[in-house]
Amino acid sequence: MTAWLAVLLILALPACTTKMGKDGRTTSEMDVKYLAKTEVDRFADTNRAEVMGGLMLIADKLYRRNPKEWKKAGVDSREAALERLKMRHYRSLPELGGLREGKAAALAFSETYSGDRVAALMLGLLTMADAAFDHKAEFYVLDSLDEMKLFNCARNMEVAVWKLGNDRNAAGELFLLANELDPANRNLSFEREFGRLMGLLDFMAKVVADRNGRTVSRLGHSVVSTIFLPVSFLK
Template sequence: MHRIAVKLYKRNPKEWKKSGQPNAAAAIDRLFAGSLNFPELEGRREGAAALYAFSPSYQGDRVLAVMAGLLGMVYAAFEHKDDFYMLDSLNEQKLYNCARNIEIAIWKMSSTRNDSGELLLVSNELDPNNPNLSFEREFGRVIGLLDFLSKVVADKNGRMITRITQSIATSVFLPVGGL
């Protein structure tokens, strides 16, 4: 997730400036400092924080909002633990939902525009002369890991993952922390 945040700040330098940071490195340090409670998110966490990044009324650092939301979901999927022991377990549904939420965030980044028709957050570059799909690869790596872990945990526990079908055009983020 750190690489994704770095890439987003490189593609969207105006965002770290909105939060009053002296440079992108300081904004990234702030994001990964430990707490995901940022005053500009007004108490929003996980899906609510990520959705706030795409709200036309939000004037703050959109990279911070979307990454804080996604990081909160990933932390919740891993039960807010940094270390795991042999007898610890994970919830396959949380891992699965987290992977789907990252897919939703990718779609929102590539489709949500302001009143002028500009993307709120620039990620992939689809210019045929100079394509840049590095975001797809980075996000795909994270999604693949989460999907793999959810399958392993489901197989280990003899459970099934509830696959939720929803229209991406009207999608909201799936619950992760409250499961």
């Protein structure tokens, strides 16, 4: 459908001199792309980019605080571990056995899991965000999003924050080090970044709900859940 819309827009454009832009596209191509997007579509593009960038920032910070995790994966550096996450392909993270979203994220807090816990958590969150944005990097007039997928993705960020600060192994140690609560060296940067991403997702959910003529309810969510909510299979 999007391809047909682009064709119609091309036919509707008046004849013009084409110029090459810095990104390699002609002026006409950029005009068509602009016309094929609503303000909501452009907002969704930016929102998604911010969420994905923020999650990769959190992954980098977690690896810095937990360097033993990327070493478990047999890679040569933190940068190589981050590159595996960017690919988000089961072949690049075979230790997860193809798990995605909540099932992958939950492994990070499992006593029996011996793999890279940062990869498990962040691959889970990244694939949740992928699903919340319908596995698209750009949005056009005929594209649509589901506000509840975005809403649940935001709630899963809350679950991740809670688990990072509370879930411990049998020895009483946190599975992953994140925020530093020591008054002498207080560091809440993880919580702040997660909070920013939750705000972006919640606002995107509201925008999409308004566009769809629906509302997003927080009913029954007075206490943070300790279980990751479904995103991909949400009906």
